[in-house]
Amino acid sequence: MYETIIYSIKNGAAWITLNRPDTLNAFISQMNHEITHAIKNASLSEDVRAIVITGAGRGFCSGQDLSEVDESMDHGEVLRKQYAPMMKQIYQCEKPIIAAVNGVAAGAGFSLALACDFRLLSDRASFLNAFVHIGLIPDSGNSYFLTRLVGEAKALEISVLGEKIPADQALSLGLATKVYPADHFETEVQQFVDRIAAMPTKAVGLIKRTMKAARNLSFTDYLEEEAQGQRIAGLSRDHREGVQAFIEKRKPIFIGK
Amino acid sequence: MKSYEFIEVSHDDGVALIELNRPAQYNALNRQMVGEIVDAAESFDRNEEVRVIVLSGKGRAFSAGADIDEMAADNPIRLELLNQFADWDRLSLIKKPLIGAVKGFVFGGGFELALNCDLLIAASGTEFAFPEVNLGVMPGAGGTQRLTKIVGRTKALEWLWSGSRIPAETAIQHGLISRIVSPELLMEETLKMAKQIARQAPLAIRLIKDAVNKAVDYSLYEGMQYERKNFYLLFASEDQKEGMTAFIEKRKPDFKGR
Numbered sequence: 001m002y003e004t005i006i007y008s009i010k011n012g013a014a015w016i017t018l019n020r021p022d023t024l025n026a027f028i029s030q031m032n033h034e035i036t037h038a039i040k041n042a043s044l045s046e047d048v049r050a051i052v053i054t055g056a057g058r059g060f061c062s063g064q065d066l067s068e069v070d071e072s073m074d075h076g077e078v079l080r081k082q083y084a085p086m087m088k089q090i091y092q093c094e095k096p097i098i099a100a101v102n103g104v105a106a107g108a109g110f111s112l113a114l115a116c117d118f119r120l121l122s123d124r125a126s127f128l129n130a131f132v133h134i135g136l137i138p139d140s141g142n143s144y145f146l147t148r149l150v151g152e153a154k155a156l157e158i159s160v161l162g163e164k165i166p167a168d169q170a171l172s173l174g175l176a177t178k179v180y181p182a183d184h185f186e187t188e189v190q191q192f193v194d195r196i197a198a199m200p201t202k203a204v205g206l207i208k209r210t211m212k213a214a215r216n217l218s219f220t221d222y223l224e225e226e227a228q229g230q231r232i233a234g235l236s237r238d239h240r241e242g243v244q245a246f247i248e249k250r251k252p253i254f255i256g257k
Numbered sequence: 258m259k260s261y262e263f264i265e266v267s268h269d270d271g272v273a274l275i276e277l278n279r280p281a282q283y284n285a286l287n288r289q290m291v292g293e294i295v296d297a298a299e300s301f302d303r304n305e306e307v308r309v310i311v312l313s314g315k316g317r318a319f320s321a322g323a324d325i326d327e328m329a330a331d332n333p334i335r336l337e338l339l340n341q342f343a344d345w346d347r348l349s350l351i352k353k354p355l356i357g358a359v360k361g362f363v364f365g366g367g368f369e370l371a372l373n374c375d376l377l378i379a380a381s382g383t384e385f386a387f388p389e390v391n392l393g394v395m396p397g398a399g400g401t402q403r404l405t406k407i408v409g410r411t412k413a414l415e416w417l418w419s420g421s422r423i424p425a426e427t428a429i430q431h432g433l434i435s436r437i438v439s440p441e442l443l444m445e446e447t448l449k450m451a452k453q454i455a456r457q458a459p460l461a462i463r464l465i466k467d468a469v470n471k472a473v474d475y476s477l478y479e480g481m482q483y484e485r486k487n488f489y490l491l492f493a494s495e496d497q498k499e500g501m502t503a504f505i506e507k508r509k510p511d512f513k514g515r
Contacts, residue, residue, distance in 0.1 A: 092382075209439075228439040228446075235441075 004031035006056070007038045012197035012256075013050040014042035021057025026065035027108055029082045036086040043093045049256045050197040051093070052189070053116060054100035060125060063107025075136070083108065083140040090115045091141070094205030096196050100189045101125045101176075111140035114149065117208065118177040119170075120192055122185040127165040127175060129158050148215065150174060200238035201256035206230075259300070263290035265315070266297045271308040271455035272448060273301040280316025286366045287324040288341055294370070295344045302351050305514070308455040308462070309354045311447055312374055319359040320367025322388070345398045348373045352463045354454050358447035359383055360440060369396055372403040375466060377433065378447045380440035384422040385433065391420045406473055407433055458496035459514040 001007070006017040016038045018025035025031075035053075042048045055061055090097060090112075099105075099116035106128040113119050113127070129146075131138045138146070138159050146155040150173050158165065170176040180188040196204075206229040213225035233239055238254040245252035259266075265276045275297050277284035294312070301307045314320055328336075357374030363385045371377055371385070387404070389395050395417070405413040408431040416423060428434045438446040454462060464487040471483045491497050495515045503510035 225439075228442050231445075232439060232441045 002034045002038065004028065005034045005038060007041070009042075009045070009047055011194060012047065013052055013193045014038070014045065014048045016042075016051065016053045017056050018053070018061055019056045020065075021055075021059070023065055024057070024059030024062035024104060024106075025055040025109070026062045027082075028065045028068050032082045032086045036089045039086075039089045039093055039097075043089075043095060048095060049199070049201040050193055051095055051097045052100055052193055053097065053112065054189075055102050057103075059103040059109075060099070060101045060105040061109025061112055062104060063109045063130065079139055087111075087115055087141045094208055095201060096199075096204050096208070098189075098193060098196065100185075100193075101127075102185060104128065106130045108140045108142075111138065111142040111145070114145035114175075115141055118192075118196075119175060120189050121167040121170055121176045121179045122182045123167045123179055124182045125167050125170075127158075127170055129162055132160060132162045198254060200236065200242065200252075200254040202236045202238060203233050206233050259297075261293040261297065263287070264293045264297060266301075268301065268304070268307050270452060271306065272451040273304070273307040273310045275301075275310065275312050277312075277314040277320055280314075280318075282324070283318040283321035283362055284314040284316065284367065285321055285324045286370065287327050288344075291341070291344050291366075291370075295347050298348060298351050298355065302353050307353065308459050308514070309356060309451040310351070311356050311358060311451050312370070313358040313444065313447070314360070314367075316361075318361035318367075319357075319363045319383070320370060321362045322365025322367050325392070342398050345369070345373070349399075352466065353459075354451075354462060354466060356447060356451050356454075358443050359434075360443055362386075364388055365396070365400075366398060369398040369400045369403070372399060372407070376435050376450075378436045378438060378443065378450065379425045379428065379434045380443040381425060381437050382440060383425040383428075383437075385425075385428050386420060386422045387417050388420040390418060407431070456512070458494070458500060458510075458512040460494050460496060461491055464491060 004018070004020055006015070006019050008015050008017075016035060018031065018035075020026060020028070020031065039051065042051045096118070097116040098118045098120060099113040101113055101119055101121045102125060103122065104126050105113045107130045110127050110129055129138055129142065131142075137143075143155060143159065146158065149155075150158070154173065165173070165175065167176060167179045171179045178188070178192065210226055210229050213222050213229075217225060237257045238252075241254060242252045263277070263279055265278045267274050275294060277286075277290070277294075279285060279290065298310055298312075301310050354376070355374045357371045357377045359371050359377055360380035360383050363371050363379075363383060365386070365388055368385055368387055387396055387400055389400070395401065401413070401417060404416070408416075412431055425434065425437045429437055436446070436450075468480075468484045468487050472480045475483060496510075496512045499512060500510045
């Protein structure tokens with residue numbers, strides 16, 4: 001079904017593997033569209049309780065494939081048509097999205113990792129906000145997420161200086177959830193994904209929703225959003241299971257509803 | 258209660274519910290369906306047990322618009338005789354509060370139906386649009402008129418000419434909707450608001466709607482005169498005596514609708 005990505009579901013998680021390893025998984029418009037489609041599928045699928053985005057081969061994603069760029073094109077329109085739908089799909093998704101950053105994430109590839117909820121990095125991985133090196137600005141939601149993750153001063157340094165950020169530095173900046181040794185990266189990622197996929201998925205989605213409310217709403221409106229979120233969570237089966245398990249002094253078994 | 262083909266109706270605790278029921282077609286409105294909505298609304302308007310009417314849609318969308326198949330081959334002579342929009346005029350004569358609970362797509366005729374409501378509550382993620390222009394036509398059931406009265410000429414023209422989708426966040430900024438709520442709680446929150454209004458003195462609620470509607474069409478002077486008459490009229494009601502007595506006695510009023 002897909003040509004530039006591999007999509008598979010295992011143990012309650014949807015895996016989206018960017019699969020253009022010769023280019024370190026650079027974006028061509030087809031790949032953007034396929035990722036958008038895959039995220040939408042995963043959002044709607046009842047079997048999916050976590051989504052993982054990773055790269056085949058050495059890299060995570062090297063950003064826009066420059067061989068697809070010609071100087072007559074309208075860069076704004078490329079963002080509107082090719083990147084914005086993908087970023088919106090990710091932003092709207094209420095299931096947890098994990099970026100398993102196996103190698104370099106540069107340009108829009110960095111933006112893609114920033115849009116995810118968790119960033120698990122191999123110790124060989126690195127981030128690079130490369131846009132400034134070709135006289136462009138960070139795009140695909142980059143500054144929106146980066147300023148929120150590291151603050152405006154750091155975000156500006158990262159974007160204007162365009163220096164490579166190795167995994168350990170990403171961790172200390174708060175850009176990485178975990179850094180794992182490359183040798184057992186896949187095993188560690190799998191364990192993390194299994195853990196997330198076993199969580200009360202509806203509550204996790206509502207936590208994401210509440211975080212956005214905290215970011216975007218006034219305090220009064222935020223409190224209302226929070227009340228509605230808790231009302232919905234309070235009606236969930238996983239909430240009842242959690243309380244029951246607590247009373248019975250056992251581990252809860254969540255089903256994601 | 259009468260049964261309908263394209264809608265479902267029910268009422269409980271003073272609140273009537275009309276639900277569009279063609280979910281597989283995103284509640285696209287055909288002529289019979291509009292007739293059913295108007296018929297149900299009128300019968301609830303006359304029903305003494307009903308104080309507020311809620312309009313909503315089953316499935317993922319409120320309504321994606323009019324049934325295009327039904328009108329693709331129409332000609333002006335037939336349309337003039339058919340006079341289908343007369344049904345919509347009757348909807349604007351409903352005296353009781355009509356609250357719309359909207360979600361998903363609120364497009365074209367569906368948007369016009371929403372604009373016929375007195376208040377709109379939208380699920381987050383709801384999108385409004387008048388896509389008629391993309392089909393070489395325009396709204397015919399009040400879209401250009403009602404939208405302009407609410408959001409003003411500039412925004413109305415922008416939205417009607419572009420046919421683009423307006424997110425709920427934009428709609429609320431322009432006064433088109435009252436609240437945005439979580440999709441899961443759309444009906445719960447709407448019914449909560451409906452019941453709150455249903456507990457008020459029904460005559461006051463109806464005469465307020467009547468006077469506010471006049472503000473849309475009348476000059477300020479005529480509107481003020483009209484408001485005054487309604488204000489005086491309420492002093493002929495038992496509910497006015499009850500409301501003011503309860504206030505003085507520091508208790509909750511019990512309104513009877515008389």
